Amino acid sequence: MKTFDCNNGATMGVLSNLRVVEIGSSAATSYCARLFADFGADVQKIEPPAGDPIRRCAPLTPTGQSAWFAFLNFNKSSTIIDPAAPDAVTQLTAMIENCDILVDGRDIDPTNCPSVDMAAIRQRRSKLIHLEASWFGRAGPYAGFAATDATIRALAGLIKLVGPAEGPPLHAPDFQTGILGGLWGFIAAAASAVARMDGQAGRSWSVSIFESSLSISEYLMFEASARGEVMRRIGINRFWPIFPGGIYEAKNGWLGVTTFTPAQWRAFCDMLELSELGDDPTLVLGEDRLQHVEWIERQFMPRLKMRTAQEWFAEGLKRKIPIVPVPDISDLLLDTEKRQRGAIVPVVLGQEEGLTVGSMQRLTLTPPRRGGKVPAPGEQQPVADIRKQLSLAAPRSSTCIDAERQPLRGIRVIDFTMGWAGPLCTRTLADLGAEVIKIESTKYPDWWRGVDRRPAYVDAQMYERSQAFCIMNRNKRGITLDLTRPQGLALAKRLLAGADVVADNYSVDVLPKLGLGYDVLRKLNPRLVMLSMSAFGANSLYRDCRAYGSTLEQGAGLPIVVGNPDGPPVMSHVAFGDAVGGLNGCAAVLVALIHARSTGRGQFIDLAQIECMMPFAAPWITLQSIGGMSPPKYGTRHPQFVPHGCFRCLGEDSWVMLAAIDDKMWQRLAILIGRPDWAIDASLQSAEARRCIEDERERAIEAWTHTRDADQAMSKLQAGRIAAGAARQPTDLLKDPHLRSRAFLQEVERAFIGLHPQPSMPIRDGAGPFAIRTAAPALGEHNGEVLSGLLGLSCAEIAQLASEGIIGTSMLSEGS
Incomplete structure (x- = not known):
């Protein structure tokens, strides 16, 4: 057997000075801690004698190892603490007091973790960073709800719009909310690590898994509400407001297609x-084409079947159309580029060797580990401990620290991003206190201001009314510069010379062609961190492929495991990849900032957004790499929880997602729906036994749910301690009682649109959310403020720039 080099020895990483302790059991906290391990942190996973329950989570390898646990936990050490042991509390307390970051999943599943006095520990260890995860937060109507990945996604508006128009809604397997919650948890903890280097004390953070999942649905939540649209499920691989934006059959394989701009639609039609x-x-x-979906598809679908997916992909590259082949899991495993980049890495699980998904945070100077070993219960792995040489501890000082200070205050970010992915990354940095200066052009403003460049749209300043733009660009200052002209380029360089971070999500050649490539900028500012958020990566063979969030999902392997066994690959969202890329970009920047603040050296981050989607398919990648098994499709069912599904309720298109996650929950469900005989039937006391009567069981459940509306069904199920969530529309979340009780939606005043709601971050270091300080900038709103305040330009110089069109405050229409 080939032996993989997993690079999990005592190799130094940028976070090798950090010690992390992980307690409780949740996918979110496990993934958060794994992100620290990726960069060399000493992560100690605390488990009970029976091990973390996720070790038994399907899908399982041929020897019974959990592929999901493997992805979440390689390169960690495991410590067994028996809560019945007399020294259990003392042992755990000592480990926590000797760590830098405590990652705490006990509110989701305590797994017999000994109870420790966190208040006393915080008194003794003021520098400790404590991250606590929960399904819904400590307070609010849903705080005591039983939950699963799927019930959370149903409540978060991520299921109802997917699937056939008649129903039931479809959804991906249970590997999403843990990744989203883990990313947000890592962002919180890493931001605190940056702040601690600037003299701040540690913080106690909380992350809501439910609110973390809203990062994916917030675009539709606000944009559809602003436009007064009534959103509905319109069929598999069809989503408002983009069409075509789905997966279609080619001569050999499947093709992902997205036509967002008018030019892309025309090029797609010309190609066919x-x-x-x-x-x-x-x-x-x-939106115009969505009125004629069936008729338009009848025109182009037969033509797509005339050539292979790869042939159409080649044509799309020539014509700058965002189209991409939809790979099978086996295609990903054979993808040499993904292995070379570290998107797919070796992993050892006991006696098995396979592949899994690596780190997405592709720092080029201080890269993450490439693969690793999954610890057996109680197994310690070698780590590099350089805490004495390079410490993140706050400097010794008698000066009091302002506990309310934003963790990233003092960090300056120059923002060349557009759309969703890049602006979400920089918005998160801004929300955490960074000074973010967004640079646009009057010729090429952020496309989320609108791609309609016709004079009527521009003259009415409709580009200032985009709700999506406003939620992604709050807490930023905005200027315009024409970077194609020497004066504009020179001003950009002056801003970059004083910055900590620059971010862009253009195609890989755009900034280099303008004279703003990293080779230029690092000489200008050696401590600058540059984040490039391209679709496929700076050196990819597919670097010139145009892509949106939909393209990223289509090309990352996830759709192949979603849907019914006899159906096509199924997309989960119109732009799933955008938010995921943005969160990964933010996480990568924070790691690079920790390194830059320690060494004075910046670096280039080559983030490929398509790779950021691959963790959602990670268990299936591992499974197929070891056993050669193609991933099964479960539809709305589940490999482990029986029963599980989305059931029709009273009213039009009304559904509730429910799951029995253990045998006792199954018994309570059987009694609730009027089948006490099932509850006491000894032959149905295991999930596998219940699977034998799955059809009959689902009919009985639906007979019960069909007499109640979705909220009533959810309330009765939750009262019976059964995991359930009403399948929400994204717009329903604007009036969700739990979000309202937690002040998740903040009202912000802005010119052109007035008072409007904004989503909070799902991470908090107190009872309330981080306050939104300023509304999104109007085009060029802060030209004078930034150019005079930061660069010292006079009023006459600024006026001259405006008269020459270097700066401006009005979008130029087509032909201008």
Whole structure:
């Protein structure tokens, strides 16, 4: 057997000076801690004698190892603490007091973790960073709810819009909320690590898994509400407001297609020799085309079957159309580029060797580990302990620290991002206190201001009314610069010379062609961290492929495991990859900032957004790499929980997601739906036994749910301590009682649109959310403030720049 080099010895990493203790059991806290381990932190996972329950989570390898646990936990050490042992509390307390970061999943599943006095520990260890995860937060109507990955996603508006129009809604396997919650938890803890280097004390953070999941749905939540649209499920691989934006059958395989801009729609039609469709003035925008879905698909679907997915991909590259082949899991495993980049890495699970998904935070100077070993219960792994040489501890001082200070205050970010992914990354940095200066152009403003460049739209300043733009760009200052002209380029360089971070999500060649590549900027500012958020990576063979969030999901392998066994690959969201890329970009920047603040050296981050989607398919990648098994499709069912599914309720398109996660929950469910005989039937006391009557059981559940609306069904199920969540529309979340009770939605005043709601971050270091300080900037709103205040330009110089069109405050229309 080939022996993999897992690089999990005592190799130094940028976070080798950190010691992390992980307690409780949750996918979110496990993933958060793994992100620290990726960069060399000493992560001690505390387990009970029976081990973390996730060790038994499906899918399982041929020898019974959990592929999901493997992805979440390689490169960690395991410590067994028996809560019945007389020294259990003393042992755990000592470990926590000797760590830098405590990652705490006990509110989700305590797993017999000994109870420790956190208040006393905090008194003795003021520098300790404590991250606590929960399904819904400590307070609010849902705080005591039983939950699973799928019930959370149903409540978060991530299931109802997916699947056939008639129902039931479809959803991906249970590997999403833990990744999203883990990313947010890592962002909170890493931001505190940056702050601690600047003299701040440690913090106690909480992360809501439910609110973390809203990062994916917030775009539709606010944009649809602002436009007054009534959103509904319109079929598999169809999503408002983009069409076509789905997966279609080619001659050999499947092809992901996204036509967002009018130019892309025309190019797509020309490619298929359907120019009459591309030239039709009534079909310019995706929203126009959604009125004629069936008719348009009848025109182009037969033509896509005439050539292979790879052939269409080649054509799309020439025409700058965002199209991509949809890979099988086996295709990902054979992808040499993904292995070379570290997107797929070796992993050892006991006696088995396989592959899993590596770190997405592709720092080029201080790269993450490439693979590792999954610890057996109680197994210690070698780590590099350089705490004496490089410490993140706050400097010794008698000066009191302002506990309310934002963790990233004093960090300056120059923001060249557009759309969703990049702006979410920089918005998160801004929300945490960084000074973010967004640079646009009057010729090429952020495309989320609108891609309609017709004079009527521009003259009415409709580009200032985009709700999506406003939620992604709050807490930032905005200026305009024409970077194609020497004066604009020179001003950008002056701003970059004094910055800590620069971020862009353009195609990989855009900034280098303008003279703002990293080779130039590092000479200008050696401590600058540069984040490039391209679709496939700076050196990828596919670096020139145009992509949106939908393209990233289509090309990352996830759709192949979603849907019914006899159905096509199924997308989960119109732009799933955008938010995921943004959160990974933010996480990567924070790691690079820790290194820069320690050494004075910046670096280039080559983040490929398509790789950021691969963790959601990670268990299936591992499973197929070891056993050669193609991933099964479960539809709305589950490999472990029986029963599990989305059930029709009273009313039009009303559904509730429920799951029996153990035998006792199954018994309570059986009694609730009027089948006490099932509850006492000894032959149905295991999930596998219940699977034999799955059809009959589901009919009985639906007979019960169909007489109640979704909220009533959820309330009765939760009262019976059964995991359940009503399947929400994204717009329903604007009036969700739990979010309202937690002040998650904040009202912000802005010119052009007035008072409007904004989502909070799902991470808190107190009872309330981080306050939103300022609304999103109007185009060029802070030209004078930034150019005079930071660069010292006079009023006359600024006026001259405006007269020459280097700066401006109005978008230019087509042909201007």
